[in-house]
Amino acid sequence: MAKLPQDIVADILSRLPVKSLLRFKCVSKPWFSLISDSQFAKTQLKQAKSDCSGNIRRVLLTTSPLQSIDYEAFGFGDGSDSNITVQLGYPGEKVPEDDADIIGSCNGLVCIDFDSTNMVLWNPSTRVSRELPRPAPFPEQGTFFDGLGYDTSGDDYKVIRGFISTIGNGNVSRETKVQVFSLKNNSWKEIQYFHARIDIYGLGVLSNGKLHWLGILENGSNKNYAIVSFDLTEERFTEVASLPEHIDQTTSVVNLRNWGDRIVVFNDQRDGSFEAWEMKESSWTRLFSISRDKFPEYEYYPTLIGFTKDGKFLLGSDGRELVFYSTKEDTFRYFEIYDEWPWFEGVIYEESLVSPIVDEASKFK
Amino acid sequence: MASSSSSSSCSSSSEKKITLKSSDGEALNVEKNVALEFEPAKGFLEDNSEEADDEAIVVPLPNVSAAVLSELIPYVKQRLELSAKPVQKKLIKAFDDQFTRHLSDDKLGELMLAANYLGVNYLLDVLCDVTADRIKNKSVEYVREFLGIQNDFTPEEEAELRAQCPWAFEGVDQD
Numbered sequence: 001m002a003k004l005p006q007d008i009v010a011d012i013l014s015r016l017p018v019k020s021l022l023r024f025k026c027v028s029k030p031w032f033s034l035i036s037d038s039q040f041a042k043t044q045l046k047q048a049k050s051d052c053s054g055n056i057r058r059v060l061l062t063t064s065p066l067q068s069i070d071y072e073a074f075g076f077g078d079g080s081d082s083n084i085t086v087q088l089g090y091p092g093e094k095v096p097e098d099d100a101d102i103i104g105s106c107n108g109l110v111c112i113d114f115d116s117t118n119m120v121l122w123n124p125s126t127r128v129s130r131e132l133p134r135p136a137p138f139p140e141q142g143t144f145f146d147g148l149g150y151d152t153s154g155d156d157y158k159v160i161r162g163f164i165s166t167i168g169n170g171n172v173s174r175e176t177k178v179q180v181f182s183l184k185n186n187s188w189k190e191i192q193y194f195h196a197r198i199d200i201y202g203l204g205v206l207s208n209g210k211l212h213w214l215g216i217l218e219n220g221s222n223k224n225y226a227i228v229s230f231d232l233t234e235e236r237f238t239e240v241a242s243l244p245e246h247i248d249q250t251t252s253v254v255n256l257r258n259w260g261d262r263i264v265v266f267n268d269q270r271d272g273s274f275e276a277w278e279m280k281e282s283s284w285t286r287l288f289s290i291s292r293d294k295f296p297e298y299e300y301y302p303t304l305i306g307f308t309k310d311g312k313f314l315l316g317s318d319g320r321e322l323v324f325y326s327t328k329e330d331t332f333r334y335f336e337i338y339d340e341w342p343w344f345e346g347v348i349y350e351e352s353l354v355s356p357i358v359d360e361a362s363k364f365k
Numbered sequence: 366m367a368s369s370s371s372s373s374s375c376s377s378s379s380e381k382k383i384t385l386k387s388s389d390g391e392a393l394n395v396e397k398n399v400a401l402e403f404e405p406a407k408g409f410l411e412d413n414s415e416e417a418d419d420e421a422i423v424v425p426l427p428n429v430s431a432a433v434l435s436e437l438i439p440y441v442k443q444r445l446e447l448s449a450k451p452v453q454k455k456l457i458k459a460f461d462d463q464f465t466r467h468l469s470d471d472k473l474g475e476l477m478l479a480a481n482y483l484g485v486n487y488l489l490d491v492l493c494d495v496t497a498d499r500i501k502n503k504s505v506e507y508v509r510e511f512l513g514i515q516n517d518f519t520p521e522e523e524a525e526l527r528a529q530c531p532w533a534f535e536g537v538d539q540d
Contacts, residue, residue: 001474003513008481008493015497022533026505026526029517086532127530 010034014047017054018108018125018351041353045107049350052309056351059305059314059322060110060124062100063339065089068124072308074324074335090114091122091129102345103159104148106206108352111148111159121148121157121183121356124349130356135179135188138163142175147204147211151232157183157356158232160211164199174199180235184358194237200228203347205258212240212263214256216249223249227256227263227279243267244277244284259307266304276304276313288313288327305346319343383410384423391431392423395438400424402441404484428482433475440464441485461491470499470511502538 004012013021013034021044025032034040048056055072070084090096096114103111103119111132113119122129138144142165150157158180165175176193200215211230216223217239225243230236243265247254253268263279264287276287302315302323315323320343322335337344383400385393400406406424413422426434447457468476473492480489500508509516518526527534 001470001512002478004474004477005481008477008489009512011489012493012496012500015494016501019533020501022530023505023537024508026518026523027508027516028514031514032526 006030006034010040010043014040014044015051016044017048017056018044018353021353022126035353038355038358041355045350045352045354048352055309057306057348058124058351059346060088060102060105060349061322061337061339061344061346062102062112062341063337063344064096064100064341066100066124067337069322069335071306071314071322071324074308074322074333088124088127091120091127092118092131094118098341100345101146102203102347103146103161104204104211105347105349106148106150106157108350108354109148109157109356110347110349111146113146119159121159123352123354123356125351126353126355128355128357132159132181133186133188135161135181136190138177139165139175142166143199143201145200145202145204145213147206147213147230149204149206149211149230149232150209152209153233154182154184158235159183160204160230162193162200164193164201183356191235195228195239198226198228198239202255204230205256205263207258207261207263212256212258214254214265215239217242225249225252225254241279241282244286247275247277255303257304257306264304264307268302274302288325290325294332306348314346316344316346319345322346382420384420385434386423386425387429387431387434388427389430391434393431393434393438396442398445399438399442402445402483402485405482426483429479430475433479436472436476437479437483437485437488440488444487465491465495468495473499502536504537504540507540 013024016024021035025035048054055070057072058068059071060066060068066088068086068088073084091112094114096118099115101113101116103113108123108125109121110124111119111121119132119134120129121132142163145160145162147160148157149160160178160180162178163176167174174196178191178193179188180191181188197218198215200213202214204211204213206212209232211232213228213230215226215228217226225247226239227241227243229238229240231238243254247265247267251270253270255266257264257266259278265277265279267275267277269275272292273289274292275289277284278287302317304313305316305322306314308314308324311327313325313327315325317323317334320339321337324333324335325331381397382394383397383406385395385400385406387393400410403426405426409424410422443460444457447460473496477489477492477496480492500511503511508514516523
C-alpha cells in the first residue's frame with residue numbers, strides 16, 4: 001500500500017481495539033509514541049464509545065485471582081462463551097491476602113483498595129497500575145462512600161473517599177470526613193461534606209460526568225432515599241432526586257448503577273420481589289420487577305452489576321455467580337465463577353489506553 | 366445503477382458539467398454538484414466564479430490519477446443521491462460496504478490518499494474503518510508490510526516491548 005500520512009495512520013489506529021494497539025506498539029518507534037500518547041488514548045476512547053457496532057465494556061470481578069469477562073459475548077445457551085474470561089492476576093507486585101474493595105471505575109481505569117492497605121489505580125486492559133498514597137485514616141464507626149471520576153476541565157482523575165459517623169443522631173451533628181485524591185497532584189486533600197441530614201454510602205456511579213450516590217435523608221422520624229451528585233470540577237455535592245415513593249428504608253435494600261449515562265436503582269423489596277427503576281429527568285420508570293421465587297438458590301439478595309447492549313441485566317448472585325436476566329424472554333442464565341475467595345464484587349469498565357501513570361510516552365521519543 | 370433523478374431534478378447545478386484534469390493529464394467530465402464535493406475543485410470554482418461558462422472551466426487535480434478519479438466520481442455521485450433522500454443509515458452503510466468490499470489493499474491506499482487530498486471526509490471515514498478492520502487481528506510483521514512501515518527498533522528493544530504484554534500477541538490471525 002502507498003505510504004499514508006501520519007494523520008491518516010493515527011485516524012486508522014484510533015479505530016482499533018486496545019489489544020491490537022498494545023501489540024502494534026512494536027511496529028515502529030513513531031507508532032509506539034503515538035499509541036502511548038495520552039491525547040491518542042482520549043481520541044481512541046471517544047471513537048470506541050461512539051462505535052455502536054463494537055464492544056468495549058467488560059466486567060471486572062474481585063475474585064482471587066482477579067478476572068475480567070467479556071459479558072456481551074456471553075450467549076444464551078449457544079455454547080460460545082468458552083473464551084470470554086481473562087485471568088488478570090493482580091496489579092503490581094503485591095498479592096492481596098483476602099480482600100479487594102472496588103472504589104470506582106472511569107474511562108478504563110479501576111480503583112481498588114486491597115486488604116484496606118494498598119489502594120491501586122489500574123487499567124485492566126493495559127495492566128498498567130499505580131499505587132496511590134493512602135488517605136488520612138478515618139474514624140472507626142461509620143459508613144463509607146467511594147468513587148472515581150474524571151474532571152474534564154482540569155483533565156484530572158479524582159478518587160473520592162468519604163466517611164459518615166454512625167455515632168450520634170437526632171440533634172447531634174455527626175462527624176463527616178471527605179477526602180479527594182487528584183492524580184495530577186498525586187495527593188489527597190480534605191473537602192467539606194454538604195448536608196447534616198443526608199447519609200450517603202456505597203459506590204459512586206458516573207452519569208453525565210458527575211458521580212452519584214445513594215443517600216438516606218432523615219426527615220423528622222421519616223427516612224427516605226435520595227440521590228446526591230458530586231461535581232468533579234467544582235468538588236461540590238448536590239441533592240438531585242428522591243427515589244420512587246414506595247421504596248423506603250424500612251422495606252428495601254437498594255443499590256445504584258449506571259447504564260451509559262442513565263441512572264438505575266435496583267431494589268430488593270423484601271416482600272418477595274426485585275425491581276429496577278431508571279431515572280429520567282428526575283422522574284422514575286420501572287424497568288422490571290422479578291419475583292424472588294425465580295431465584296430459588298439465593299441465600300441473600302442479588303445485586304445489579306450492569307447491562308448488556310441488547311438490554312439484558314447482569315446480576316451478581318450472593319457474590320458467587322453471575323446471572324443474566326432477559327426481561328423480554330423472562331429467562332435467566334447462570335455463569336459459575338472460579339474464586340479462591342468466598343465472595344466477589346463486580347464492576348463494569350471500558351477497554352481503553354488511559355494510563356494511571358501521567359507520563360509514559362517519552363521512552364522512545 | 367442508473368440515475369432516476371432526471372424527472373424530479375430542479376437543481377440546475379446538477380445538470381452542469383465541469384471538467385476535472387487528473388495527474389496523468391486525462392480530462393473527466395462530471396456534474397458540478399459532484400465536483401463541488403472535492404475541496405480543491407470547490408476552491409478553484411469559487412476563485413473562477415466570474416467565468417460565465419462552466420463548461421469552459423478545467424479544474425486541475427494534480428494529485429489524483431484518472432484511474433482513481435473514475436472510481437471516486439460514481440461513488441460520490443451515488444452517495445450524494447442517497448444523502449439527498451431521507452434514507453436510513455443502514456442503506457448508506459450497505460452502499461459503502463458494497464463499494465469497499467472488493468477493493469485491493471493497494472487501491473484502498475490510493476483512495477485514502479485521494480479522499481484525504483480531495484477532502485471527501487465521509488469516504489475517508491469509511492476507508493479508515495475498512496483498513497482498521499483489515500489489520501485488527503493481524504501480526505506486527507503483517508501490519509508493517511501492509512502499510513509499508515520500517516521497523517526502527519533494535520531486536521532487543523522489540524523483545525523488551527513484546528515481553529511487557531505477551532497476552533496482546535495471543536489469538537492473532539495467520540498472515
